[in-house]
Amino acid sequence: LGDEGPSWADAAPHRHAATGHLLQLSEDGGLVGADVDIPIVVVAEGAPPPPRCAAVLRLTGPARARLDIDGRTHDVDVEPISLGQAVQAANMLTTRAESALGHRAGEAPLPLDDLIRLAPAPRPDALVASFASVTAEALAVDLVRDGPHAVVIGVTGSGKSELLTSWVVSLCARHTPQQVAFLLVDFKGGRTFDPLLPLPHVTGVLTDLDEAAAVRAIESLRAEVRHRERVLGGLGARDVAEAGDALGRLVIVVDEYAALVAAQPGLHDLFGDLAARGRALGIHLVLSAQRAAGVFRDAVLANAPLRIALRVTDAADSRAVLGVDDASRLSGRPHARGVALIRRAGDTVPQAAQVARCEGGTIEEIAGRGGDPARRPWLPALPPRIDLDGIRRADAVVLGIADEPELQRQSPVVWHPADTSLAVIGGPYSGRSSVLRTIADQTGAVVIPSDAEGAWDGITRLADLPAGSTVVVDDLDALVARLPGEYGAQVLDALESAVRGGRARGIRVCVSAQRLHGGVARLIEGMHRRVILGFASRADHVAAGGEASDHVADLPVGRGRIGRTLVQFAVASDEATVRSAGAGSVxxxxxxxxxxxxxxxxxxxxxxxxxxxxxxxxxxxxxxxxxxxxxxxxxxxxxxxxxxxxxxxxxxxxxxxxxxxxxxxxxxxxxxxxxxxxxxxxxxxxxxxxxxxxxxxxxxxxxxx
Ligand SMILES: Nc1ncnc2c1ncn2[C@@H]1O[C@H](COP(=O)(O)OP(=O)(O)OP(=O)(O)O)[C@@H](O)[C@H]1O
Ligand SMILES: [Mg+2]
Structure with a gap:
């Protein structure tokens, strides 16, 4: 080894490996690092070798040695080389490693700004980004030719979010918002994409902090698919490249795809569908996760030939994405951070590339260019308040505005004339009374008073109501609870015959309740239509007849569902006159x-x-x-x-x-x-x-x- 110590080993590529095996040479039984794959340790005669050394070579003469390996002993010849020769050999190995892996150990990435400058001019049939370099050359990734979709994996801290950020910025730098737009989704923590918000290409950043809004926006992509099909159909174009300026490309980037589909398993199908139809429509997916196993369905993987792996811990994840184990051998050491293995559709082996970081200033520069922002693929969320006077109709009883993200549409909902009974169910302060007031205001309904005597009088006289009447009963469950058993039962009987005979008699019945049990539940069961307003707990929402997956814990007041459609109910103005049946007469x-x-x-x-x-x-x-x-x-x-x-x-x-x-x-x-x-x-x-x-x-x- 010589007096200068093991300096030749520092020249070996293994010493700095970002991929492959890490080597360490130490004298006098020095400590072996936990991340070292190949320790070579010199120990004094008679001293025990460290436990991880599988082979022990005992020098018996200048050129002779005894080798203990796999429980057997061999006498071997050894050929000493000089320190100079060793350094030469190490340098040769480094050159070979560079040409094989395309990666120089500890190489500094090219700055993102330089990569952007080197990228080709935009073309309708390409979506080229340069966000990584291989041996000081820009690596171009084309989402159209290499994609149409990409899958990115890597453990926490391996640099996924940074890679996705640089990718997005690199595309934004060379394209207008009309050429490429982004929908960014982060379902684990929710801060990753915040720096990208100023970019006019970014139509939205969706996070699990507002899961309902995020799911709504993602659901709107179904409508975006139809919109694009319509535009292409109208132009007689086969795909987005033929459509010219009429349609830009839309890239949907999901950080932590596993968390998204775990929260919303129904989205597996939507993403599978987008993956299948995306190429022609110009919709591209970039989906990232920490692991591949059990996360990406075949429907997605089959259409995502562009594969990128940062460091993973499980070789099976590396194989699932790259076809080889290499990503599990990427080093977790600081000098190897930002190394990504990229396999494009045409690559036989993945390339090890250094991902460029997006430094401050680049985003501001792009955002400062001005121009129109990208078209949003979804409508804004329903407003928190809709005034009845703004949407009133002469020919129908308007209830509110329905949100139909899958149609990119928000349209009025009316109380269908064929439904002669309607139940409004919701938790405390969910807006039940307001819905009833909205109905009463338009129908001139007979409003059953809330005092028990008055309610009794009103309800027991329902049989005398003329055709064309509407009756509303607020908080029926509370009313029945306040009445002694026989009276409660009779109230329910009277309502039931009004409900059953409603069509024949031409009268309509609308009741509200917070909780459904006993006779109230049976009555409402027999009614035609049901509005479910907000409930704090999912169990109450389900008990009211709602779908568990539709439950939203903090719905705004006056918002609820008819069937599965989300509706913001209109509020009648304060001056609205509502005819009460009158308090109980005494x-x-x-x-x-x-x-x-x-x-x-x-x-x-x-x-x-x-x-x-x-x-x-x-x-x-x-x-x-x-x-x-x-x-x-x-x-x-x-x-x-x-x-x-x-x-x-x-x-x-x-x-x-x-x-x-x-x-x-x-x-x-x-x-x-x-x-x-x-x-x-x-x-x-x-x-x-x-x-x-x-x-x-x-x-x-x-x-x-
Ligand atoms: N559709 C709506 N849009 C906007 N604001 C509404 C709407 N409905 C109700 N609100 C607001 O919420 C308040 C409570 O509504 P409302 O009295 O209808 O709720 P509720 O469910 O009947 O409550 P409670 O449990 O007290 O009976 C109203 O005073 C109004 O300010
Ligand atoms: Mg009320």
Missing amino acids: LSWQPGRRAAAVVLPAGRRSRRLVAQWESWGVEVATVEGATELRRGTVLVGPPDAWLAQWRLLAQARAEADLIVDAACAAEYRALVGARDLPPFALPGADRAWWNAPDRMPRRIVLAAD
């Missing part, structure tokens, strides 16, 4: 000329009422011991006393005002001899029912002043 009653039979629990209230009537000069007696019911008099008693006087009770039913206090609801049917429920009466509010011959029972207040 009559007051006083003893008159007719005889009166009052059923009332004994107690203070009863005493005060009797005292009041007597002060008016009315003759009042208790039913216990009474023998007759006379005109102008009042008989008072608790239910059991009345039930014991069956003859007087029968007379009261037939000729008198029969007043039953609401506190006697349990005995009401026995007292009145009727099967129907009396009108709902609020408990604890001095309510009573007034029955008179040949009249429906009415709700009254029975209280002393």
Whole structure:
């Protein structure tokens, strides 16, 4: 080895390998680096060799040695060479490595600005970028000829995002936004592409920070496909190159494709479709991931012959993308960062290239050139508020504006005349009442009031509504929960017959609810159409009948779905007049000329009422011991006393005002001899029912002043 130490080894390509094997030579049993593939260690006689040394060569004479390898010992001749010869051999190996791999160890990449300057002029049938160099020469990558699509893999920190950035910038520098536009997607963290936002070629940067918006924009690409097919069809052009200036190319760059399709598995099909049809339409995909296995489907790989690998840890990933293991042997050391193995469609072996970094200033320079920005392949998102007055129609009940990204369209949605029932379901403060108001405003609907007595009155009178009426009931679930069981069931029955008979009778029913259970769920199940507004939790959205994958945690108020279509519902102006069915009517009653039979629990209230009537000069007696019911008099008693006087009770039913206090609801049917429920009466509010011959029972207040 000589006194100068192992300097010859520093000249060997293995010492600086960015690809292939790393070699280390150390004397006196020096430490072996963990990333070293080939350690050569000199140890003193008798000292143990380091554990990773598989072969031990023991010098026994100037030209003789004993070699222990694979558990066997061989006597071998060794041929010493001089230090000068060793350096020469190392230099020869370096030259060979350079010509084989096209890569000079530790070579500095050409600056991106230089590469851009060297790139060819744009052509309609090419999309050439120069963002990497091989032995100080620019490597040109043509997304049209080498693609139409590219796959890029590399572990975290291997330089994927930097490569994608340089690629995009290099294309933007030589093309106008009308020649090439970009849609950039980053689904892991979301900051990678921010520096590219100023470029007029960039139509959008989509991230998982707003997943719903990102998915919507990506879904719009289906419409972009149709748009391009239409333009090409109109020109009679076979592909985008023949279309001249009519269509520019669109490059969709996805950093962390695995994260995107993991979040939205449905996009596998969309990307497969784009990959298959992209070439003719001028849509190009550049998809990057940390691994290849299980990420890229065959539909994508088969149409993406342009393959780029940065360092990977698994040889299988390297093979899947490049066909060889080399990317798994790329060094992770700082000097090897930015080395990419690039295999274009025509390459027999991948080329090792140095990726240029995009330094400050380049993007600003391109952005500063001015000119029109690229056409966006999607419409802006729905606005947070749509005023009914702006979209009102004479011939239909307008609900709002539907977002149809797959058609690149936003159009009004109306309440279809054939659907005579509509349910609006949503969480707290999701905009349920506003949707109902929008409907009521256009239909002059009968709005069922929110107080329980009024709601009862309104709903039990639905059978009398004339044709052409619309009824709206807000928060039906809350209403039913506030009513005692029998009343709740009757309300639901009445609504159900209105819903079932709606078409025949020409009436329409719209109800809202937050939660669907029991009878409310069954009623809504039978309705024609369902609006699902925002729910904080996916479980509630699904319970309301929504598709799990359609759930968005923070929908703006007034936004929801009809079927799977996203709709922003219109809001009626504040002056909108909405006809309410009126709060529950409560009559007051006083003893008159007719005889009166009052059923009332004994107690203070009863005493005060009797005292009041007597002060008016009315003759009042208790039913216990009474023998007759006379005109102008009042008989008072608790239910059991009345039930014991069956003859007087029968007379009261037939000729008198029969007043039953609401506190006697349990005995009401026995007292009145009727099967129907009396009108709902609020408990604890001095309510009573007034029955008179040949009249429906009415709700009254029975209280002393
Ligand atoms: N379609 C809409 N567009 C824009 N803003 C809306 C829309 N709908 C409702 N809002 C706003 O949100 C507020 C709450 O709406 P609304 O009362 O309709 O919600 P809700 O679901 O009925 O709430 P709650 O759970 O309290 O009954 C409204 O006062 C209005 O300011
Ligand atoms: Mg409400």
